[in-house]
Amino acid sequence: QQPVQSPQAVILREGEDAVINCSSSKALYSVHWYRQKHGEAPVFLMILLKGGEQKGHEKISASFNEKKQQSSLYLTASQLSYSGTYFCGTADTGFQKLVFGTGTRLLVSP
Amino acid sequence: DTGVSQDPRHKITKRGQNVTFRCDPISEHNRLYWYRQTLGQGPEFLTYFQNEAQLEKSRLLSDRFSAERPKGSFSTLEIQRTEQGDSAMYLCASSSTGGSYEQYFGPGTRLTVT
Numbered sequence: 633q634q635p636v637q638s639p640q641a642v643i644l645r646e647g648e649d650a651v652i653n654c655s656s657s658k659a660l661y662s663v664h665w666y667r668q669k670h671g672e673a674p675v676f677l678m679i680l681l682k683g684g685e686q687k688g689h690e691k692i693s694a695s696f697n698e699k700k701q702q703s704s705l706y707l708t709a710s711q712l713s714y715s716g717t718y719f720c721g722t723a724d725t726g727f728q729k730l731v732f733g734t735g736t737r738l739l740v741s742p
Numbered sequence: 743d744t745g746v747s748q749d750p751r752h753k754i755t756k757r758g759q760n761v762t763f764r765c766d767p768i769s770e771h772n773r774l775y776w777y778r779q780t781l782g783q784g785p786e787f788l789t790y791f792q793n794e795a796q797l798e799k800s801r802l803l804s805d806r807f808s809a810e811r812p813k814g815s816f817s818t819l820e821i822q823r824t825e826q827g828d829s830a831m832y833l834c835a836s837s838s839t840g841g842s843y844e845q846y847f848g849p850g851t852r853l854t855v856t
Contacts, residue, residue, distance in 0.1 A: 662843055664844060664845065672849070673833060673847040673848060673849050674785065674833070675847070676844050676845070676847075679844045719785075721845075729775065729798065729800075730785075731787070732784030732786070733784060735782075735783075735784055
């Protein structure tokens with residue numbers, strides 16, 4: 633079943649913060665976060681693994697609550713380049729396919 | 743590190759024709775995934791390979807779809823007898839099994855079936 637993301641859309645002014653949530657009904661091994669701009673491929677932002685390991689871009693932070701099967705992506709001091717659609721992708725084993733969430737559209741205005 | 747590449751970037755075809763797409767993964771990655779994405783939706787899994795072995799196929803992958811990775815390097819995705827519903831962005835991603843699990847996507851092939 634597809635993970636549910638919230639909010640569906642958010643508008644920020646440059647410099648503001650945002651939190652994007654991803655909730656799954658299944659036990660998860662990992663959560664992957666991507667940003668996609670219109671007409672382009674998803675760009676990897678962050679991976680969070682069961683057990684606490686995570687890897688990603690320096691300016692991006694995220695959390696993974698394994699018990700609640702939820703993850704949150706924290707965008708601080710937003711920049712215009714942060715605009716796009718954010719997807720979480722979840723996997724229930726280490727090397728399996730990703731099931732992508734419903735997406736969150738983010739617009740950062742000057 | 744040259745990233746994942748896909749060819750062609752765009753393909754327009756008439757209904758009923760066959761099309762083939764190519765994906766070249768990041769050189770040291772032995773896992774390769776195909777996804778399909780339609781407008782406004784997240785990518786949907788189609789199939790994946792570890793080296794040359796195809797390990798899983800989605801129910802979305804009808805008999806008209808076939809994928810290969812003959813030498814464990816590049817992969818091809820073929821769609822036979824295309825239908826208008828096949829119009830989508832076809833994305834390829836690759837990952838390593840050497841301790842990192844993140845998948846890196848290529849630029850995609852946008853297919854339009856007229």
